[in-house]
Amino acid sequence: MIGDCKAEQHVPHRIACRALSVSESWFYKWRDRPLTTREVRRQHLAEEIEEIFRRSGGTYGSPKVFIELVRLGWRLSVNTVAKLMAELGLAGGKSRRRPSLTRPGKRAAASDFIPWDFTAEKRDLHSAAAVAGAYARDGANTCGGPLTARRK
Secondary structure, eight states, X not given: OHXXXXXXXXXXXXXXXXHTTOOHHHHHHHHTSOOOHHHHHHHHHHHHHXXXXXXXXXXXXXXXXXXXXXXXXXXXXXXXXXXXXXXXXXXXXXXXXXXXXXXXXXXXXXXXXXXXXXXXSSTTOOSHHHHXXXXXXXXXXXXXXXXXXEEO
């Protein structure tokens, strides 16, 4: 942040360090330190992500980039890839949904022109499942046995 203040708003390091309660010597020591192994790995990972994203034509999102990285031998999580892609400003292309071919109409559905009567033949049989159960108890074949549906 101190370096950004100097670059963007032309605020001297001394004033920025005083405002943030940081010693100048610590800031210069931190600024001139060598990169850590984690930072080096993160830079290589960012380069690899940009390369995979570029090869995909800008269509891959973080899940597909993650799969490609795992195939290349990287050990990381999907969230790490998503975070780095967000930092790099990379976003995969949105998948287009196919338009539905059926559209709900404005008018009511047509009524059934064939009047069906599903009343039970025997007393206390009220549903098709009960009728099927009655046929099964009688030993009839329920797969091919008729359920009582008659026209009025």
